[in-house]
Amino acid sequence: xxxxxxxxxxxxxxxxxTGRPKNSILLTQFFTWAGVTGMINPIALESIVHxxxxxxxxxxxxxxEWAHLAGQADEAQASAVGWLACMRGAPSVAxxxxxxxxxxxxxxxxxENRQIAMKQLDPGVRADIDAxxxxxxxxxxxxxxxxxxxxxxxxxxNRVADGTASYGxxxxxxxxxxxxxxxxxxxxxxxxxxxxxxxxxxxxxxR
Numbered sequence: 001x002x003x004x005x006x007x008x009x010x011x012x013x014x015x016x017x018t019g020r021p022k023n024s025i026l027l028t029q030f031f032t033w034a035g036v037t038g039m040i041n042p043i044a045l046e047s048i049v050h051x052x053x054x055x056x057x058x059x060x061x062x063x064x065e066w067a068h069l070a071g072q073a074d075e076a077q078a079s080a081v082g083w084l085a086c087m088r089g090a091p092s093v094a095x096x097x098x099x100x101x102x103x104x105x106x107x108x109x110x111x112e113n114r115q116i117a118m119k120q121l122d123p124g125v126r127a128d129i130d131a132x133x134x135x136x137x138x139x140x141x142x143x144x145x146x147x148x149x150x151x152x153x154x155x156x157x158n159r160v161a162d163g164t165a166s167y168g169x170x171x172x173x174x175x176x177x178x179x180x181x182x183x184x185x186x187x188x189x190x191x192x193x194x195x196x197x198x199x200x201x202x203x204x205x206x207r
Contacts, residue, residue: 002088003066006081009182015070021062023051034147035139037061040068054131059093060086060100074160076169080179083170087183099128104171 007014021038030036031050038049038061047065049058063082072078079100086097102121106114118126152165160166173179 002093003063003070003085005088006085006182007070010081010084010178012081013071015066021047021049021065024048028052030143030147032138033140033143035136035144036147038065040065045069052135054128054135056092056096056099056128057132058096059089060096063097075166076173079167079170080173083174084179084182087186099125099132101171101174103129103132108171 003015027039027048028051031038032052036050037053037057038047040046041048047062047069049061049065053061060082063085064078065082067078067081067085070081072081083097083101087094102125106117109117118129121129
C-alpha cells in the first residue's frame with residue numbers, strides 16, 4: 001500500500017497500525033479557530049482530523065499524520081513522507097498532495113510572481129485552492145498565534161530545533177534526494193482511476 005511503499009523506499013520503519021481517523025467534537029472548534037487540520041493523540045496513537053476538510057485535502061492531511069505515527073516527529077519530514085505516500089496512491093489522492101505542493105511553492109514566491117504563477121493554473125485547480133483558502137478564513141488570528149507559539153515550544157522540547165518553522169522545510173525535502181529519487185519514475189499513467197477514489201485515503205496505511 002502507498003504509505004508502506006513510501007516508508008520502505010526511504011528505509012524507514014514500517015507503520016504497525018493506522019486505525020481509522022477520528023473527529024473530535026471537543027477539538028473541532030479549536031481546529032477551526034487555530035487553522036489546524038489534524039493531530040496525533042499521543043496517548044491512543046490515533047489520528048484526529050478536522051471534519052470540515054475538503055475531500056481533496058483529507059488524504060494528504062491523513063498521510064501527514066500517519067507519517068508522524070511512523071516516527072517522523074519533524075513536521076517537514078512528516079509532510080514529505082506523506083506527500084510521497086499520496087503520490088503513490090490513486091490519482092485523486094495524488095491530486096491532493098499536488099495541491100499541497102503548489103501552495104507550498106507559491107507561498108515562497110514574491111507577491112507579484114505568485115499571482116502570475118497562480119494565473120497559469122487550470123481553472124479547476126485554482127477553484128480548489130480558493131476553496132481551501134476560504135475554509136482557512138474561518139480561523140481567528142489570536143488563537144492561531146497562541147496555538148502556534150505553544151506548538152513551537154512543544155516541537156523544540158521534542159528535539160525539532162526550529163519548531164514550527166520546520167513546516168517550511170518540506171518543499172526542500174521533497175525536491176531533494178532520497179524523496180525526489182523515490183518518485184523519479186512516476187507517471188500518472190501508472191495509476192488507474194477507480195470509482196470512490198476520493199475516499200482512498202482510508203486504504204493508504206499498512207494492513
